[in-house]
Amino acid sequence: MGEPEDIDIESGEEQQQEEQPREGFSIGKLIEWLLANMIPVIIAVVISIIFIVIYVNAQISKKSEEEYETHKLSAKPDPKAIFTLDDFKVNTADRDEPHFIRVKFYVAYDGENNKLQTELIDRKIQLRYIILSILNSKQKMEIDTNALKEVLCEEIKNAINNVLKYGEVEDVFYDEFVIS
Incomplete structure (x- = not known):
């Protein structure tokens, strides 16, 4: 008789297990899983983006500092004569x-060279056409x-x-270099 009781107890446990709700698809469990697993990923991505932005800004500021460094220009000797090529108004x-x-461009040349002075005139x-062509080709x-x-x-x-x-000509100088 001990055996039927054991069977009844076991069959009673089986009935209790069958009565428990089976795990299936549940929106609540999906949301819980997403929150538990995705929030750390999102936080890691946001932190990574912040570090990338900080790094890129640091690199950009270094480049801009390098760009705006004062360049020490060597003093050029005084030319013997200056020839004016007047104003240029050109589109890029x-x-x-x-x-x-x-x-406005000026060219420096040897003032003792009268043939060169006459040739420049x-x-x-x-010469203006050469300069206009060069300026028009620039962005x-x-x-x-x-x-x-x-x-x-x-x-x-060099073109002149x-x-x-x-x-x-020894050198070319400019005055009022305006880009608008």
């Missing part, structure tokens, strides 16, 4: 947002710093010297 080569340049229109970002303006002056000097027959 920028396609997205055109800019306007207003600048005679070729003034040609704002190619001429917006002092170092880039010096490169531009060197380019103009390529057409001169009786000497060379």
